[in-house]
Amino acid sequence: MAQFVVRNLEEDVAKKLKQRAKQHARSMEDEVRHILRTAVQRRSEPAQKLGTRIARRFRGAGLSSDLPELRGAPAIAAEFGS
Numbered sequence: 917m918a919q920f921v922v923r924n925l926e927e928d929v930a931k932k933l934k935q936r937a938k939q940h941a942r943s944m945e946d947e948v949r950h951i952l953r954t955a956v957q958r959r960s961e962p963a964q965k966l967g968t969r970i971a972r973r974f975r976g977a978g979l980s981s982d983l984p985e986l987r988g989a990p991a992i993a994a995e996f997g998s
Contacts, residue, residue, distance in 0.1 A: 937947035964972075 933947060934944050937944045940947060940950070942950065
């Protein structure tokens with residue numbers, strides 16, 4: 917089994933790793949192992965485009981009609997009542 921030593925790691929990065937490990941109820945070392953494993957996993961399918969992922973996430977939310985395609989349309993600033 918390989919071992920790594922990480923030198924000169926910024927304090928803020930170490931602090932955030934420690935916080936992340938605590939959120940996942942893991943040791944900091946186990947959290948780093950998890951991050952590394954996830955980073956090197958190969959995807960069996962290509963990543964889907966953003967619109968497809970959004971549509972899948974909200975599929976059961978009750979939207980019954982298609983949204984208009986806005987690609988190339990000029991942006992319009994929102995107006996808020998005063």
